[in-house]
Amino acid sequence: MTQQQREALDAIFRNGPLDIGGDPAAQREVFTGMLTSRPLPDDVILTPSVIGGVPVLEIGIDGVDPVGTLVWFHGGFYVLGSPRTSAALASDVARRTGMKVISVDYRLAPEHPYPAALDDAVAVYRAILAAAEGRDLGRLAVVGESAGAGLAAALLIAARDQGLAMPAAGVLFSPYADLTLSGDSMKTKAGVDPSFTAEAIARRAADYVGGADPADPLISPVFADLHGLPPLLIQVGTHELLLEDAIRLADRAAAADVAVSLEVTPGVPHLFQAFAAMLDEGDAALVRVTDFLATAFAQNAS
């Protein structure tokens, strides 16, 4: 059965209209259309807000008193997407964990290249820490998808360097964490990845990097020293150009004495967790996210 599910998902991506290497304005519309075409469940509550001077979308479930906060970073190669385009997955995780999501509407390239997105991430994180005044920090985690996962990793590095308190955990879905595009899987998974090409990603990487060094650890955390980061859960599919980004990030975390779990799911594409409703592997991955966060919060509390 799951073989059929995987094939159906593959076809959705292969036949889809998205060309992430295309004109940003046009592709933003396509991306938003694809990811918001299904209505969210009726009990999902979206509340636009501003935290630390940065627009955010708070995502909660009606009737649920949240037990903690997930600071969320959407995907889209730093050029596409918004909190709304990842609200389906974010609200699914909010429901499973009983937590509130604060999804950051960070500025996008090419209009706003690095470090705009990271500056926004740090501003929101600082404001959340300040508002908490030390309370409930045990139930704070950062979560990112794709470029948002790279951004979440960069946020943790920047926060550590600035002497800020760490959250209890980080969850990185299919991180885009090497904007030099040097991972072997950029070649070995060409054609296997139903969503992207290396050429398209290279165009978007240039948009974000701008005049900076693409190997800067805050742009490409696979080159960072990760000492002091909280426990990380990294999930990735094997049908991904970005497979090696995930593995090298786990490698760097391990080398730096960081608790890291790397979960590789075979035969599934980028951000397969967003398709948990139609894909057994997606559901299983989110079960593990829930378990991981529960364990991290319990350890932090003890």
Place this chain on the structure above:
Amino acid sequence: MTQQQREALDAIFRNGPLDIGGDPAAQREVFTGMLTSRPLPDDVILTPSVIGGVPVLEIGIDGVDPVGTLVWFHGGFYVLGSPRTSAALASDVARRTGMKVISVDYRLAPEHPYPAALDDAVAVYRAILAAAEGRDLGRLAVVGESAGAGLAAALLIAARDQGLAMPAAGVLFSPYADLTLSGDSMKTKAGVDPSFTAEAIARRAADYVGGADPADPLISPVFADLHGLPPLLIQVGTHELLLEDAIRLADRAAAADVAVSLEVTPGVPHLFQAFAAMLDEGDAALVRVTDFLATAFAQNAS
């Protein structure tokens, strides 16, 4: 609290009498003494037997009707150890999972270099498959510690190449999977690893490799094509010379579309799971082993 536990464990290794680079006969006695000094729980039943012409030790829990079989491979760099030296950990896992352990008493180097250990592993595995006649294969897994984890990986590769049925899963504790000793952690974790030195490991690697090529994928599975292997759980501590063996094995599995979970626990040494009774991280790791096996068996049954 766990910081104290980790320091106590580190001191046990640093101050211990084992020198795995020393004379094999003498170190076998030391190794056995260290690992069998604590009595096993009274309800652990050890039953020596022979399967496929190879001596094994069956390990079960009194009163437990086993729900499946773990084919177990002890550690000791292919030179030291026996099913008895890993019976404490094996019986702990048997208890947690409700499964029976068949621990293989494979031949040791230098008296019996490669491929003797692998031949023994394959002979036992073939005999278990034959005895099952297709029954209960869904509840069969292979487990290995250290060199035994490298051997378990080699067994899976050899079994695949010989067209044998795969077990439902593989669990690899701190795999020793690169006998060329080329992992970065052989240098970066020197001194951090309280148990071993690269020089000592090199002596034992030469014993096992004999006249063969240390980069042979059946000696060093980090160089193998892992296509077709069952889901793997790989656990490792960051205070290990062998850290990169685990990471590269996970990398190879991912590249080959194998389901793999890599769990890196910071600040703990080689085979910390054997100290679950005194180390929170060891207990947590074994909880995840139990969950992983339950999931793998459930998927196999569906």
